[in-house]
Amino acid sequence: MTRRLRIDATDIARIAVFAAIVAVLGLPGGISVFGAVPITAQTLGVMLAGAILGPWRGALSMLVFVVLVAVGLPLLSGGAGGIAVFLGPSGGYIVGWIFGAFVTGAIVHAGGRKPTWPRTILGAVVGGILVVYAFGIPVQSLITRLPLAETALQSTVFLPGDIVKAVIATAITMTLVRAYPRAFRFAQRPAAPAVKEAAADAAVDSEPGTRVP
Known part of the structure; x- marks a missing residue:
């Protein structure tokens, strides 16, 4: 049976917050690489x-961000915005953020489980780096008219910084798991054993002759 994605007011607020976080992280600007992708x-x-919102809500937060950029808000590094950015060398990477967030969340929250260090670092690397590169490199190659292999080789300059970001994201996520578990969706689910125990107690109390005077 397929589970439906339920979005409540709290989810909407969190989705907006993470879209805003990505915008704020772009305020310091970027360093251009080979004059193409910063x-x-x-x-x-x-x-x-x-990692924090999970696959669907994480992807939605990035979709919100991408739509805001597309309509002209200067939310990208250096104050860039508008549909033109998607026609440039960075366009594939930006669209890849949506899918990267989804894959990150799917790995970190696999099976609806609590995030762990190994799954979180794996999710950040696979989703936040490899998936984003998988979208970005072909588009960059097409726009710059450089061979795909050469573009991929040039993109390795991003790897050290991206690995550092994956480690930072993992550390922040695991710190939140301990300090503020309510930030995560898994923490909002009622504990099944507790619900079953309460139901069993109620059933016992309802039987004749079982109540304690």
Whole structure:
């Protein structure tokens, strides 16, 4: 049976907050690489969105961000915005943030479980780096008219910084798990054993002759 994605007011607020976090991470600007794609801190926000919000809500937060950029808000590094950015070398990477957040969340929250260090770092690397590269590199190659292999080789300059961001995202996520578990969706679910125990107690109390005077 397929579970429906339920979005409540709290979810909407969290989705908006993480879209805003990605925007704030772009305020310091970026460092251009080969005059094409800048190195920015914004992918840290992508990793955090997936790791904390989970796959669907994390992806929705990035979708909100991408739509706001598309309509012209200057939310990207250096104050860039508008549909034109999606036609440039960075366009594939930006669209890849949506899918990167989803994959990050799917790995970190696999089976609806509590995040762990191994799954979180794996999710940040696979979703926040590899998936984003999988969208970004082909588009960059197409726009710059460089061979795909050469573009991929040039993109390795991002790796050290992205790995550092994955470690930071993991540390923040695991700190939140301990200090503020309510930030995560799994913490909002009622504990099944407690519910069953309460139901069993109620059933016993309702039987004749079982009440304690």
